[in-house]
Amino acid sequence: MIPALKDHHFEAILFRNRATLAMVLVSLVILMLTIRMFNLQVTQHDHFTTLSNDNRVHTVPIPPPRGNIYDRNGILLAENRTTFRLEITPTRVPDMLDTLQRLSQLISYSKEDLERFHQEIRLNRRGARRFNPVPLRFSLTTEEVARFEVSRHQFPGVSINDRQTRHYPLHNLTAHVIGYIGRINEEELQQIDQGGYRGSEYIGKTGIEHYYEEMLHGTPGIRQVESNVIGRVIRVLEESQPTPGDDLFLTIDSKLQAVADEAMGDYRGAVVAIQPKTGGILAMLSKPSFNANLFVNGISSRDYQELRDSGERPLFNRFLQGQYPPGSTVKPLMALAGLETGQITADKSTFCNGWYQIKGYKHKYRDWKKRGHGETDLDKAIVESCDVYFYNLAYSMGIDAINSYLSQFGFGRLSGADITGEQPGLLPSRQWKEVNREEPWYPGETLSVGIGQGFFTATPLQLSSAFATLANQGEQIQPHLLYATRSTRIENPQLQKYASLGRITIKEQSNWDQIHDSMRRVAHSSHGTARKIGKRSKYTIAGKTGTAQVFTIKQGDKYDEKSLPEHLRDHALFVAFAPMEDPEIAIAVIVENGGHGGSVAAPIAKQVMDRYLIDYTQEGAG
Amino acid sequence: MSSHSALDSRGVDHTRRKISLAFRLHIDIPLLAGLLLLTTFGLLVLYSAGGEDPEMLTRQITRVAVAFTVLFVAAQIPPHWLKIITFWLFMIGLLMLIAVPLAGESHKGAQRWLNLGVFLIQPSEMMKLIIPMMVAAYLSEHHLPPEPKRLLAATALIIFPVLLIAKQPDLGTSILIASSGFFVLFLAGISWRIIAGLAASAAALLPLFWIYLMKPYQQQRVLTFLDPESDPRGSGYHIIQSKIAIGSGGGFGKGWLNGTQSQLEFLPERHTDFIFAVLAEEFGFWGVLILFSLYLFIIFRGLTIAIQAQETYTRLLAGGITMIFFTYFFVNVGMVSGLLPVVGLPLPMVSYGGTSMVTLMAAFGILMSIQTHRRLLDQ
Structure with a gap:
């Protein structure tokens, strides 16, 4: 059946048949892809719209400002101060070791800072919390802030943020009465009402700060935001303000x-x-x-040892x-x-x-x-x-x-x-x-x-x-x-x-x-x-x-x-x-x-x- | 023009038929129109996918311009010249493929590049064109359909470079080249029994391919394709986010520059391999239909050129080239919409990047050359 010589006419027909077949194949495949797209975009549209919104819309709690504490004459005993913190978002840092290394040349941080930093990263490693910024240093001086801002482009994922930090203006004088607040630990996390503490980082640990925690803390507000894949807020969709904690006046003079x-x-x-x-x-x-301010952001182990081992027992x-x-x-x-x-x-x-x-x-x-x-x-x-x-x-x-x-x-x-x-x-x-x-x-x-x-x-x-x-x-x-x-x-x-x-x-x-x-x-x-x-x-x-x-x-x-x-x-x-x-x-x-x-x-x-x-x-x- | 004299020397009488300017410039207007529309649509989507970055757009426009220049140059080369140099091109390509694992440069875990001193070259990219050229040239030496002996030899011409490329590893390119070679065989008229036999032996070789050639990450991609939800944060992430982008686009899309999946960066590789999802999200099902129509038009035009070609070599070459383009399109859209496993292939003419675009434009240049170097009076 196969001709021995090249038969141009036969080959042309054979090719035309096959090429036509290829056209049919191509049409069928594109039809299949079209059906697939119809299925995704029209039939399942609502389902994917929901998933898309879940991706982008997040509810961000706004922590309430903690109530101030005054003495009976209105002298301030505990207040919130805006302090600058150096924070690192681990998921956005390409090379953590290198970043920390280079940072140390700009802003000094202690071994304890580093230890607590790594500990908090471990605590946050699951779920959405891994996108949270983790503080490395608290209470930066304005000089340190300025030094960092100049070269901040060299540090992706590192930022300086202002946060409310508790301050006790009378230091040692009222420490045993007022007590102090500190960062919420894992044990406290189990006990507190998770809803009321969304976004809160601190809780009363001792003294008045602990006893009147509920009044001082307040109720968080809620902000609906659209955020991108790394959790950065693009715009605010809706917002309800937090209710600040109550101010307390003590009988103390x-x-x-x-x-x-x-x-x-x-x-x-x-x-x-x-x-x-x-x-x-x-x-x-x-x-x-003792100085209660040392405890707010986690006392360094050296300072703590000094207080604890002192024969004078200042913490007692x-x-x-x-x-x-x-x-x-x-x-x-x-x-x-x-x-x-x-x-x-x-x-x-x-x-x-x-x-x-x-x-x-x-x-x-x-x-x-x-x-x-x-x-x-x-x-x-x-x-x-x-x-x-x-x-x-x-x-x-x-x-x-x-x-x-x-x-x-x-x-x-x-x-x-x-x-x-x-x-x-x-x-x-x-x-x-x-x-x-x-x-x-x-x-x-x-x-x-x-x-x-x-x-x-x-x-x-x-x-x-x-x-x-x-x-x-x-x-x-x-x-x-x-x-x-x-x-x-x-x-x-x-x-x-x-x-x-x-x-x-x-x-x-x-x-x-x-x-x-x-x-x-x-x-x-x-x-x-x-x-x-x-x-x-x-x-x-x-x-x-x-x-x-x-x-x-x-x-x-x-x-x-x-x-x-x-x-x-x-x-x-x-x-x-x-x-x-x-x-x-x-x-x-x-x-x-x-x-x-x-x-x-x-x-x-x-x-x-x-x-x-x-x-x-x-x-x-x- | 040299082509004029060539025609004249074959005794063509120009007075018998009016030859259009486009034909003299060796341009096929329908194909050019299809490609221009596709690249323009692509640039529009890319501008959005790239976060409205004007620099990125400029770079891509430059690439498009370079690619069209390559198309025009390739269109001027008469097909029989190509046929002459095909064997040498094939040998050079093969030697470079062999040299890659010995002296090549690695990038992102794959060894694909050769440093020729002046520039880096990716031999597997060239082979996308050289393989169909070689198979077409080889088969056109004798009558069609090919005898079993010649068929076997042609299969070897395909398999050997495919294995070398798969080993780099570059799964996407090896699939592309294997299928382009196969399409040439198919168009050459091999019997259905042999096609069934090839399919059966490919199925039989699949486990060996899995065990010996696929790297763990490639195996993972296939497993993830079978069940994306098993690893939503890891390798399943791409496909889940891509399906969300496509599905949430709906009938008419979220609007240009307004796709949340892409603008908020949930969609990975949105300006390269997954750009189709951006299009589907922002332009909806209608946008997808327009895109599909453009591809369908270009592919049909290519196959029409193949049918109209006058020699076995040009027919097979034109058909093979067109089917590479189709395979590109099918694998990419299939992957982005979750029908196929993730293999790294761009959406042809749309994805950001110049390499595959230049190769494909050269291929379309050859198609135009085939169409415009015909002896018209023979028709």
Whole structure:
């Protein structure tokens, strides 16, 4: 069939057939492609439109500005400042190592910065968060910003952004009260309401910042944006503004706080001052303190180690968590209990020869005054702080009655003040000892409790609160820090109402006056342990000194302040309220290892009270 | 003009028929019109796909101009001259292909380039034209359809360079060259039984091809093609985004410069291999129909030229060249719309880049040459 010679006509027809076939093939293929396109573009159009919108439209939360915190006079204690940060978007950086290397020549960053940076990248590695910029350095100086801006084109994916950063203008002075905020960690991420914290990077970690987190934080706004594939916003489609957090005004008087801080000098310890009538805390100080600003963007491990390992324990919140033996400061309260239970009367005396013995026991419970106070009645027992008198009283009252009376003044339980981290102290009882020590209660332990020693501990906050109650003649007001709030909804600050917790009822109302008067004589009589501060006082002080043992002296040994190492020396305490006739301020001062309450703690309290009672009145008059 | 004298020497009498100016310039007006429309449409889409970058547009316009110049030059070369040098071109091309793995330069993981001192050359690109030329020249020496012995030899002429190119690796080009060679065989009239046999042996060789020739990333592309959702962020990303772009374009499109998938950069390689998705998104189904019509017109014009050609060599060459263009178009649109696995082939005459455009314009120049160097009176 195949021709041997080239047959042009045959080949032309053969080719034309095949070429026509090719045309048919091409037409069929293009028809198939057309059907495919019809299917995608017409039949499935809606489906792909949805996918396309999902690609480009994103909801971006706008974090609310956090509420400011002010003191009672409107002085700023916590604010938001605009600071510049160096941020890197990992997905947009071609060579991270090289970029970091070159960046370090422009802007210095520490090993800790780098560590935290890499940690955050790991945390963000999944989902849409991998497109988030991650901060490398916070709080850039204007010089650093300028230096970077000049050569920013050399750093794709690196930018300097302004962000709101928390700032505490008074630094150390209010650190233990305000606390601080920090970057939300993984644990907190589990607990918070994810919706309310969309876009937020910070959360209150301690103090007021933690306790009032909900009020301070606010509600985020929402912005619908069209963004491109790397998440850069091209335009805003829709926006709803965030609701800023409420501003808080605290009962704290920061100037008074500064006076207390200065009065404390280099001593370790705590000062808490309360307005007895309102329960508002005027000053609350723990020394030494720390700079809360260091914590906001993650403290460097070197700084943290320094704070943590310091023997001074600056991070320890002494007024909330320091559980100190109240020492002799409980004596006025013990005396009141004694009068109420009928164990003593104002004029009945006890003879003090310098020590006390329980019948049938050899142990001698010594008075601080070795030679003894001699014939001692209630007034003298408080004014001169006679231990023997109260050993005797405690022994005759028994631990159960002591516990029941003192607990009414708030010992052994949380004061309930609006701040995070409070410790309850310990008011011992039979039951407590059996449960915790698996031992019965020994009578000798009752004697120790009677002079505020032994198992008995209280925080400075509890002490000040107890004496505010005493100043109020039994009216208990909730100690608190929140004075007023201001939200964007209501322009003027709204005062917080203070809450009465009830009244301690006693049989004989004159017993209050009896105790108040003895406390007055602590400061204003020639034998009073705090006579030094009462002498030239322009107002009447009702106070009580205290000395808390850190170190138990063996039977027969002598306490010699000078031979003991400082950290074993006694804590000096002083509690007071003034003016006695109409108390405006109640105060508790503890000076760790300070020695005597009368000589060390009382003058500190006096300076604070002077400032509050005299200087303010004069300022007001002037 | 030299062609005039050539015609004269063959005894053509010009007075018998009026010869148009275009014919004298060796230009085929319908083909030129189709190509001009296609490249213009392409530049329009490219301007949008490239983010309205005037520099990019200028560069591409320059390439288009160069490519058309190459077309005009190629159109002046009489086909029988081409036939004479075909064998030598083939040998040079083959030698360069062999030299590539020994002395070639790598770029993006593939070794495709030869440095000739003055410029870089991509031998596989030249082979797109040389293979159909060679097969056409070889088969036209004898009568058609080819005898089995000659068919076997022609198949070897195709397979050997294809394997060399696939090894580079350059899957797209090797498929293109294999199919252009095959189309020449098909047009040469090989029997259906042999076509079935070739198809069967290709199917049998496919597993070997998969195991020995395909690199892991190429295998991944094929697997992803079968199930794009299995790796939406990785290799499936291209095809998912491309389908979203096409589908969301709808009937009339989102409008020129307004495609969100492309303007917001969700679509990768939008100005090169995936430019068709930009067109489909911004111009919709109607735009697609216009584009398809242009391609259909050009391909039909090419096949018509092939049918009208007077010699076996020019017929086979014209047919083979046209079918390369078709394969380009089909593989690219099939890939972008998710019908075929992703192989790196541009949309001919539209995608950004000059290499394939110059090659194809040279091919269209040859087509015009074939059309305008006919002995008219023989018709």
